[in-house]
Amino acid sequence: MKTTFSISAIALAASLAASTTAMAQDLPPVQASSDWFKAGETTVEEIIARAQNTGRAKNVILMIADGNGIGTNYATRLYVGQQLGKLGEEHVLPYETNGFYNGIVKTYNINAQTPDSAPTAGSMNTGVKQRFNMINVGGTGIHNECDTVAGNELTTFAEIVAAEGKSVGIVTTARLTHATPAAVFAKTANRNWEDSVPEGCTAQKDIASQLVDGLKSGLIDIALGGGSRYFVPKGAVTPNGGKGHRPDGKDLLADVEAAGIQYASNRAEFDALDLSRPIFGMWTDSHTSYEADRPAEEPSLVDMTKKAIDFLSQNEDGYYLEIEAGRVDHANHAGNFARTAADGMMWTEAVAMADEMTDDKDTLIIVTADHEHAIAFNGYCGRGTPIQGLCYNVSKTEIAHADDLALADDGKPYSVISYANGSGSILKKGEGENDYSGSRPEVTQEEAMDLDYLQQALVPMASETHSGEDVAVYAKGxxxxxVDGTLEQNVIFHIMNYAVRNGE
Structure with missing residues (x-):
């Protein structure tokens, strides 16, 4: 919803409009009449007229598209625009409008130049930078050393606001025990201790057990995502038809239902949920399906976002909701941009849904990413080149690209997107242990546009890595x-915490 502008801001905008119009009269017609020139004037007017909202935030929604750094976001913008019939470059994503403030975020971990999702999400939930592969453990906590957890547990934003009467929700397309959603509630020396901890570890429980404890204690009121295998005994059948993983033989889903918490394992059960009782839902044994492959029985990220806001909005004291588009990250790791883009498009629709369902007056929405990937954009491609396809040359006379593909020095076309490393490497393993060689294969536009196409990469790796590049952050409310300037990632917590305590 739009924030009402102040009279002084409107007057200032009117003054600016008059001054820019006067200036335009002195410019050549080809410049003053340009749509680009007029749009530039309008943008400045909108920025000047923007009113700062200093009211108190009743609700906070932290929306994290995992791995959606500035480069990935750029590619998603083009993809979404092209799906809508545009050239793509001119498209504006829901959080890129003048209604949102924005800044740049530094994502490094305490001990890592290129970050991991666990401590990046943890920093946003606690206000403290953390160590690689750990969640919400500070001070002298050491990765994989259970006995360093005690005394180093960090209090999360969810714990703070829940103690003050607010509801807490988690929505993700990853496993609910995965790094980013776990940062809302878990404290662990190893992000991979999802359903077990090492023998003799008494300082913490596994992440699934911590989630169930949070649901039973009232810390978490609604949790929607994937990952049922970590809540079911090893070998037992999960509600989704797979096999449980828990080595301790505990049936945590039975514990949840015995505590009076609703459980949903598919779309029909999701649609039938009673909004008067706490909710726990998982549609898959592991991560939810990629959006490009999602079956009808799985709720989408937009579906889950709407359900969570409908449920949480019943609390007159407000709520904190973290929403993660986790599979944007996974498709990037696979070097498969087509699936990255489809999940990214659904992500933008979830942001639009959250904005539509809430009021700027009392709801702070922060949209960001935890890190970027080793993604790159190649060549001098013409406008409207399909972002997931091969690069077309720039047209000399038209706005849209030329009809011929750009060629590299090897005489072959190349994709707009490539990765610095990953499973799409052009280097192939030879007979020796470290013997890699090869050259770029020739690819057609049809092949490059296929859903399963892996963008070409350089360094051979089974899974493409994160990047240490900055990410963007957007906010309204x-x-x-x-949200301004270049920020350390942990500052996001402090903005949320300030917003719920200050203002009228």
């Missing part, structure tokens, strides 16, 4: 203007 109470105190959103605090």
């Amino acid at each position: 109470p105190w959103a203007h605090l």
Whole structure:
């Protein structure tokens, strides 16, 4: 919803409009009448007229598209625009409008130049930078050393606001025990201790057990995503038809239902949920399906977002909701941009849904990513080149690209997107242990546009890595203007925490 502008801001905008119009009269017609020139004037007017909201935030929604750094976001923008029939470059994503303030976020971990999702999400949930592969453990906590957890547990934003009467929700397309959703509630020396901890470890429980404890204690009121295998005894059948993984033989889903918490394992059960009782839902044994492959029985990210906001909005004291598009990250790791883009498009629709369902007056929405990937954009491609396909040359006379493909020095076309490393490497393993050689295969536009196509990469790796590049952060609502400049990632927590305590 739009924030009402102040009279002084409107007056200032009117003054600016008059001054820019006067200036335009002195410019050549080809410039003053340009749509680009007029749009530039309008943008400046909108920025000047923007009012700072200093009210108190009743609700906070932290939306994290995992791995959606500035490069991935750029590619998603083009993809979404092209799906809508545009050239793509001119498209504006829901959080890229003038209604949102924005800044740049530094994502490194305490001990890592290129970050991991666990401590990046943890920093946003606690206000403290953390160590690689750990969640919400600070001080002298050491990765994989259980006995360093005690005394180093960090209090999360969810714990703070829940103690003050707010509801808490988690939505993700990953496993609910995965790094980013777990950062809402878990404290662990190893992000991979999802259903077990090492023998003799008494300082913490596994992440699935911590989630169930959070649901039973009332810390978490709604949790929707994937990962049922970590809540079911090893070998037992999960509600989704797979096999459980828990080595301790515990049936945590039975514990949840015995505590009076609703459980949903498919779309029909999801649609039938009673909004008067706490909710726990998982549609898959592991991560939810990629959006490009999602079957009808799985709720989408937009579906889950709507359900969570409908449920949480019943609390007059407000709520905190973390929403993660986890599979944007996974498709990037696979070097498969087509699936990255489809999940990214659904992500943008979830942001639009959250914005539509809430009021700027009392709801702070922060949209960001935890890190970027080793993604790159090749060549001088013409406007409207399909972002997931091969690069077309720039047209000399038209706005849209030329009809001929750009060629590299080897005489072959190349994709717009490539990765610095990953399973799509052009280097193939030879007979020796470290023997890699090869050259780029020739690819057609049809092959490059296929859903399963892996963008070409350089360094051979089974899974493409993260990047240490900065990510963007966007915000609207109470105190959103605090999102400004280049920020350390942990500052996001402090903006959320300030917004719920200050203002009228």
